[in-house]
Amino acid sequence: MKLAMIGFGQAGGKIVDRFLDYDDRTGSGIVRAAIAVNSAKADLMGLKNIPQENRVLIGQARVKGHGVGADNELGAEVAEEDIDEVQNAIDAIPTHEVDAFLVVAGMGGGTGSGGAPVLAKHLKRIYTIPVYGLGVLPGTDEGGIYTLNAARSFQTFVREVDNLMVFDNDSWRQTGESVEGGYEQINEEIVRRFGILFGAGEVGDGQEVAESVVDSSEIINTLSGGGVSTVGFASEEVDLNTGGGLLSRFTGDAGGDDNLDAANTTNRITSLVRKAALGRLTLPCEIEGTERALLVLAGPSEYLNRKGIERGRKWLEEETGSMEVRGGDYPREEPEVAAAILLSGVTNVPRIKRLQQVAIEAQDNIDDIQQESEENLEELVEDDEDELEPLF
Numbered sequence: 001m002k003l004a005m006i007g008f009g010q011a012g013g014k015i016v017d018r019f020l021d022y023d024d025r026t027g028s029g030i031v032r033a034a035i036a037v038n039s040a041k042a043d044l045m046g047l048k049n050i051p052q053e054n055r056v057l058i059g060q061a062r063v064k065g066h067g068v069g070a071d072n073e074l075g076a077e078v079a080e081e082d083i084d085e086v087q088n089a090i091d092a093i094p095t096h097e098v099d100a101f102l103v104v105a106g107m108g109g110g111t112g113s114g115g116a117p118v119l120a121k122h123l124k125r126i127y128t129i130p131v132y133g134l135g136v137l138p139g140t141d142e143g144g145i146y147t148l149n150a151a152r153s154f155q156t157f158v159r160e161v162d163n164l165m166v167f168d169n170d171s172w173r174q175t176g177e178s179v180e181g182g183y184e185q186i187n188e189e190i191v192r193r194f195g196i197l198f199g200a201g202e203v204g205d206g207q208e209v210a211e212s213v214v215d216s217s218e219i220i221n222t223l224s225g226g227g228v229s230t231v232g233f234a235s236e237e238v239d240l241n242t243g244g245g246l247l248s249r250f251t252g253d254a255g256g257d258d259n260l261d262a263a264n265t266t267n268r269i270t271s272l273v274r275k276a277a278l279g280r281l282t283l284p285c286e287i288e289g290t291e292r293a294l295l296v297l298a299g300p301s302e303y304l305n306r307k308g309i310e311r312g313r314k315w316l317e318e319e320t321g322s323m324e325v326r327g328g329d330y331p332r333e334e335p336e337v338a339a340a341i342l343l344s345g346v347t348n349v350p351r352i353k354r355l356q357q358v359a360i361e362a363q364d365n366i367d368d369i370q371q372e373s374e375e376n377l378e379e380l381v382e383d384d385e386d387e388l389e390p391l392f
């Protein structure tokens with residue numbers, strides 16, 4: 001499906017920038033337009049692929065291009081004040097060619113955390129196409145303020161979008177590696193997962209269209225109904241059928257290769273589906289109770305079969321208890337078979353409950369510290385017997 005992506009704040013901008021790079025590399029054609037919005041000029045300058053004219057600096061009057069410094073209330077305010085500037089950039093894109101908006105932001109900082117929900121609300125008022133969010137949770141080691149920001153942004157963002165897809169930095173940190181150092185790799189993991197999901201509904205004219213191919217309306221239907229989503233993913237390398245060349249791709253002739261027998265293909269798919277659903281999700285949660293799911297099997301068409309996808313789909317129905325599990329394939333000439341599973345409407349998410357708890361503690365601490373420091377300052381400035389008079 002074709003998306004208008006808007007990256008809000010540094011993380012949002014970098015991820016959208018990476019989506020453009022992914023689009024370029026794979027020819028997936030999912031990014032119809034890409035915009036970056038930020039209150040920090042340097043962050044906008046650091047982007048590589050988003051066109052200069054699509055980089056929008058907001059809040060200049062308030063923060064002079066230096067960012068809002070993790071103050072997400074200020075982030076929300078400057079977004080509201082300068083929403084027309086963002087709208088101007090959106091006006092320049094052909095929205096009639098777009099299936100949905102995707103607003104991407106890190107929820108722990110200030111600009112994206114506060115601004116993304118403001119933008120989502122604005123877009124929903126103006127456009128009839130769905131507005132989705134892709135929100136990134138901060139690592140637990142980032143500190144109380146980031147957690148508090150994320151918890152508040154999460155509540156607001158979910159309310160303002162048609163569906164909030166969540167990626168949790170914390171569960172993607174490599175052991176012994178700071179989250180910061182791993183952003184490059186983490187961002188690649190993000191675009192790979194969401195790239196396959198959204199790419200599934202975007203099979204080009206020249207590509208083979210199997211009857212079970214995923215359509216963008218299936219992605220939209222899976223996301224409709226709102227709430228929070230997570231994505232599972234697993235892949236396995238396969239040999240491209242180079243002997244058959246281009247012809248085999250269109251005829252589906254596998255060239256009689258022994259490895260490609262149907263049983264192998266089916267087994268590979270069913271085990272990938274299990275690995276994807278039971279392995280690391282973008283937002284860790286219990287998959288039982290998921291409202292809707294979409295299974296996408298991507299790979300060379302000779303490695304995809306209906307039986308495998310059907311089995312995977314049925315298994316997912318049993319595991320989630322959902323009656324709305326869609327499934328289909330996404331033929332593409334990459335040397336891997338990949339299963340991407342969108343679990344939409346998840347509600348049993350202990351990670352969010354923990355985030356909220358830590359956020360409330362941080363909020364209480366911040367209030368206490370503020371009160372204490374006011375008292376301390378007064379004690380310092382005022383003389384004991386109150387004998388001195390201030391000048392005015």
Ligand SMILES: Nc1nc2c(ncn2[C@@H]2O[C@H](COP(=O)(O)OP(=O)(O)OP(=O)(O)O)[C@@H](O)[C@H]2O)c(=O)[nH]1
Nearest residue numbers: 009010011067068070106108109110111112138183
């Ligand atoms: N996955 C991922 N997360 C990131 C990246 N950069 C930052 N983050 C996360 O996003 C959160 C928000 O950071 P930024 O996006 O830098 O903040 P901002 O929205 O620009 O806001 P301010 O800098 O406060 O104005 C951080 O707490 C990190 O958890 C990135 O490249 N990838």
